[in-house]
Amino acid sequence: MSFLDDGVVLYAPTPNSRRQNFTLAHELGHWIVEQDQGLFDWIADQSDPPALLETVCDQIAQRLLLPDDLTNEVVGQSLVRSQHVQDLYDSSQASYQVCAIAISRRIRGLGAVVLIDSRDGLVHHASIQPDPDEGWPEVYPWRGQLVHEGHGLRAFAPGATFTRRITWRDSWGRTEQFYADAIADDRRIIAVLAGDDIWKVEPTYAIQPREFDKRPLLRLHCCDQVHVFRGYPCPDCGQGFCPTCGQCRCTRAAKSEANCRECNSLVRRHLLVDGLCDMCR
Template identity: 30%
Template sequence: MPRFFPDAQTQADAMRAAWAAAGGSTEALTLDAFDVLERRDDLEVLRVPEFVPSDSQLGCSVAGGYRHSPPTLIVTESMSRRRQQFTVLHELGHHLQRTTVSLGKAVLRQQDRSGFEDAACDVFAANILLPDDMVDEASIPFGGPSAQTAVDLFGTSNASRAAISVRMAGRLRGAGAVAVVNDVGIVTFAAARGSIYAPARLSDQSENPLIRAALEDPDPNRVWSRDDARIWYSSGHSTNELYGQAAWAGDRLFVVMVEESAPWRSYSPPRENTALRRTSRWATCDICGKNFEVHRHCLTCSKPKCPADHCGCTAPTLFEKMCDSCTFVKHTSQFSDGSAVCKECE
């Protein structure tokens, strides 16, 4: 859920009401969503080994999909049991929004319809798995959502780290983000609130001082707190310095970062004008589509030159043709000499 949608919680509440109106029990979903959904006559649940079928993929923030006819919730089995519970509830959210008129109208009113629908699905799933009283009980000792709150919720519920991240982000007092990071600093899920964008899934955040400190000393019982955390984006820009906490939950790191009003500090005002910009060592060629490490730049346009000598000066429209197989228009370097079919389709 890369963007924050203020109306997502309202939509999620309406989704719960729609589920109840259809004879569903949210309490039963909390205990075991698969058991409940697989018993229904108006829905199918399909578990697939790895990849979601192409006719069902919605570009979701989860590894699942929704097929409208017949109504089918698709979940990949390669995920943990916790993550599968979050995913099937997320896909149930798509079903409710696609089949309930009032919910569909709410989606249509949004400028970013797909983003809003996906965000509402995340909030709906997280709310089911982590009821308010459970989140309140875990947050009170720390004055609000903290890294230890996330770890405690992971230990006392069957909710996935993704669900916990969404619930925690929704409880932040101001702009901030909650991320799940693996043992080399790669983001596996993130949710945000306010003006801060969540770090992209699969982005490398190991240069974040908070994350780097935790990676260097993976003590399962320690909580790291720093005032110089920051999120890096693909543009090469970062956020301003953020107040952050990090703690391990199994083999993943929970990272909570806020612009101000950190629950674990008595005073935490925002730090303006502390954002950084860096020049990425890697770039993607707009001509041949290859990702390459930057070693040289064009003296004319100053853009990175890829190994095939493409840069910003290269006019792609003069070197394009359509593949007879996939019908995509590609650069001629992606075709073998004299071939009408691109190398990917050969």
């Protein structure tokens, strides 16, 4: 939890773990973004600003904790593989999350590096590399999503390698195809996902064109903050629905106004006394 205006970050320490350095550096990334209005406005103008903000803060943390020279040494000129995440972890003092972020930046085109709990299939971390031309796809892996039992990424044995085309299902049941290169141990599955067949798994197969987020960018002030997000506006008032309370201008007005029981005039609720407006009392 962060209180950026006060310069305070609260966190649960994790002794003998590399994770807490990433946690602190990520929160520092939020503070850095808050200080740079140009960067903040650029994030707000992109598709899916909340996910992009987290990605930017992840990358700030990675740059602070892991030098690019070491990543270049591990990956070299080869295609990105899931083993590179493990090799980078073994060669540094960075956490798996930081290593995943660093490797994701080496993916050519649309892709992601995903860390999945081997025991319950829960995605613990996902670092997205958007398409350089189209931006964020509609379907992509993210923290908290579940890879169900029987999925290919949970069906191969620890210590084995896995490179094939898969179907990814998000939290809303939408699906999309990716190519995956993965390794696993008893605790985690490390998977690199690519939008194109960069590993030449199926030279004669072509994934159908995927959908990218084309919803209009909306901006509104509600719940004591300014929201910038992708969505469709209310057809009546033309305003977006607040991501926090879910209301548009219409629904907010409906909750704040009521009819006088005598003259049926629409007035603010706080101006009614025993159901009567000031003119009818």
